[in-house]
Amino acid sequence: MPEQRVSRERVLDAALAIVREQGEQALSARAVAERAGCSVQPIYSLFGDMKGLVDALYEHARAWVADYNRDHARDGKNPFESNGLAHLRLAQTETNLFRFLYLSPHLQPDSFEGLFASVALDGIEECIARMGGLDARAAHELYLDMIIYTHGLAAMLANGAGFDADKMRERLNAASLAFLAKAR
Incomplete structure (x- = not known):
């Protein structure tokens, strides 16, 4: 054989x-x-x-x-929102995979820029710049802030938090607006 x-x-x-x-x-x-x-x-x-x-x-x-x-690129109002919502959904629906990727020693960024490089998606910074009227550096900073904020929510979801989906979306939008004000 x-x-x-x-x-x-x-x-x-x-x-x-x-x-x-x-x-x-x-x-x-x-x-x-x-x-x-x-x-x-x-x-x-x-x-x-x-x-x-x-x-x-x-x-x-x-x-x-x-x-x-x-x-899930079209689940939100724009690619930026879709990206955040997909991360939260992954934490809720693929909890074991989420933990393996993001809550384990395998993800070991040595800086915030290292974190950004390992998780940022192509095209999102440009979307942020267009929507917010920001230059490239400000859009980058806003995206990094939202990655950190969204990941905090996702980590809580992966550990069993039962947040209401509409309330989470409101929080994400509020955080985005606050980071936008900071970026301007």
Whole structure:
């Protein structure tokens, strides 16, 4: 019988499914292999060890979230609002994945600019600049402030807060207006 090759993508998809359903603590070579329908050998061949798998999984999960954000790009009144709402929704509906990506040692920015670089979406700064009549630097600062503010709400949601969706949207809008006044 010919040897069956197990792809990197298949292993990463299996690991991602485990994290989404059960959280990172459920990851093991055996669990991933079972989910991928293979032995543990391909995991070690492809990734070296579990740390290698988790490092690759982190980037794979970020790509999954980028697709998620694109799927929800029109949920708000504009791309800026849609971005914030998608982050909050991710915290509520994909709690284990949210924790893996944003509430774990895997996200280790060394500065606010490092944080910005790791989570900011293309086109949002330009949207902010147009909507607020801001120059590029002011739009960047407002976006960074909103990333930090929105992430605080999302972290509370991921830990079980039951905030009303309309009240959260009001808070986001109020914060955005306050940061806009500061930026001007």
